[in-house]
Amino acid sequence: MRNRESSFKQQLVCLLPRIWRFGISLTGSTEVCNDLVQATCERALSRYHQWRPGTRLDHWVFKIMHSIWINELRSQAIRRGTGFVDHENYRLESTLPDQESSLFNEQIINATLALPEAQRCALLLVYVEGYSYKEAAELLDVPIGTVMSRLSRGRLGLAEKLQLQIKSRRSLESV
Amino acid sequence: MYLLDDEVLVAYIDGQLEDDVARQVEAALLENPIAQAKIRKLKDTSSILKQPFDQLLNTPLSPDFANTIMSKKVVTMPDKRLQIALASAFVTVLFFLGIGTGYIYNNYQQQTIQKSQADSWIQAVVDYQILYGRQTLENPAPALQEVNQTRQRLGEILGNDLLIPDLMGEGLLFKRGQVLEFRGNPVIQLAYLPEQGKPVAYCITKINTNNQALVQGSSKGLSYLHWQKDGYGYILVGDIPEKKLYSLHKIITKDSV
Numbered sequence: 001m002r003n004r005e006s007s008f009k010q011q012l013v014c015l016l017p018r019i020w021r022f023g024i025s026l027t028g029s030t031e032v033c034n035d036l037v038q039a040t041c042e043r044a045l046s047r048y049h050q051w052r053p054g055t056r057l058d059h060w061v062f063k064i065m066h067s068i069w070i071n072e073l074r075s076q077a078i079r080r081g082t083g084f085v086d087h088e089n090y091r092l093e094s095t096l097p098d099q100e101s102s103l104f105n106e107q108i109i110n111a112t113l114a115l116p117e118a119q120r121c122a123l124l125l126v127y128v129e130g131y132s133y134k135e136a137a138e139l140l141d142v143p144i145g146t147v148m149s150r151l152s153r154g155r156l157g158l159a160e161k162l163q164l165q166i167k168s169r170r171s172l173e174s175v
Numbered sequence: 176m177y178l179l180d181d182e183v184l185v186a187y188i189d190g191q192l193e194d195d196v197a198r199q200v201e202a203a204l205l206e207n208p209i210a211q212a213k214i215r216k217l218k219d220t221s222s223i224l225k226q227p228f229d230q231l232l233n234t235p236l237s238p239d240f241a242n243t244i245m246s247k248k249v250v251t252m253p254d255k256r257l258q259i260a261l262a263s264a265f266v267t268v269l270f271f272l273g274i275g276t277g278y279i280y281n282n283y284q285q286q287t288i289q290k291s292q293a294d295s296w297i298q299a300v301v302d303y304q305i306l307y308g309r310q311t312l313e314n315p316a317p318a319l320q321e322v323n324q325t326r327q328r329l330g331e332i333l334g335n336d337l338l339i340p341d342l343m344g345e346g347l348l349f350k351r352g353q354v355l356e357f358r359g360n361p362v363i364q365l366a367y368l369p370e371q372g373k374p375v376a377y378c379i380t381k382i383n384t385n386n387q388a389l390v391q392g393s394s395k396g397l398s399y400l401h402w403q404k405d406g407y408g409y410i411l412v413g414d415i416p417e418k419k420l421y422s423l424h425k426i427i428t429k430d431s432v
Binding site (some may be wrong): 123 | 179213216223225243
């Protein structure tokens with residue numbers, strides 16, 4: 001039993017960067033995201049008995065995080081004026097040798113974070129985390145049709161925002 | 176013409192459509208340049224998200240997160256549920272303990288009363304039977320008509336159809352049927368005379384206690400069998416071997432009350 005709990009904790013620690021990334025897509029704010037990650041970790045530990053080994057821990061934890069955000073922290077964040085209404089401009093810790101690529105990535109992240117919460121969340125789950133429509137729908141507790149709608153609107157919105165950047169980047173790459 | 180709305184186009188790009196639907200979309204796209212342009216626009220957004228967001232994974236995180244995870248205990252059973260479960264279990268145990276104790280006590284008490292009552296009426300029947308000699312039943316055996324009249328009369332007193340067992344196969348001749356009384360309740364006594372030895376009696380009375388399996392005993396030189404079934408108590412008693420008693424019991428329970 002001890003080994004199982006220890007393994008659970010290790011997996012949760014390994015999952016932290018992805019938990020934090022999903023938190024950013026939900027909150028659009030580093031400060032609120034930190035609160036959300038902390039609350040999610042504590043909730044996951046207190047709900048350990050509900051997790052079934054052999055199932056996807058990431059899906060389970062993301063579901064917890066989404067639930068905390070929707071039911072508890074979002075309203076507080078809005079009241080504090082730090083919520084999803086107006087995202088902050090995110091600055092990447094540059095890990096790419098190419099400064100320009102890092103800048104481009106930042107633009108994509110910020111364009112995505114500027115989308116409505118529901119859309120950016122669906123985009124992250126499907127195109128970044130690699131969940132199927134069905135898995136994303138289950139996690140967000142919405143019908144698949146809603147996920148499809150959010151994805152299409154999110155992608156069109158992103159395309160509008162990024163059109164210029166993509167074009168200019170392509171022209172640079174072709175030189 | 177297939178309706179090429181944005182959801183369908185995104186699902187098509189993502190390969191999430193069924194094959195036949197995808198083929199219909201492809202056919203519709205050939206005739207729809209606007210949708211084709213939209214497809215191109217959407218395709219650009221499908222692959223560009225992964226790398227920037229993967230770069231987010233390198234963001235240094237507060238060590239508090241990992242510390243929280245490693246230092247806090249996991250809850251294998253939530254406190255409230257545990258308390259409720261334990262409380263429920265405790266109450267359940269108490270409940271069944273109460274029922275069990277009550278049941279055992281009541282059962283014991285009931286069994287004691289039953290045994291006491293049974294012992295009393297067995298004793299009364301035995302005491303009465305002791306006085307029986309062959310001369311007691313020296314009157315001639317009743318005719319069939321008389322047997323039927325007796326049967327009817329005693330049956331009415333007993334509150335049920337009464338069958339007078341034919342024990343001739345065991346050498347016992349039915350001689351008499353009479354009504355006795357024990358503690359205010361009628362006791363039907365059917366007396367039989369064997370070829371040799373003292374008379375044998377088969378007694379029936381109404382009871383209010385539970386069924387009871389066959390009990391064999393002896394008292395004051397007489398052997399008896401006692402049992403209770405469906406609101407009636409029965410005693411078969413006589414100065415005869417136990418084996419014979421059981422043979423009679425077998426015949427009686429086959430065609431009795």
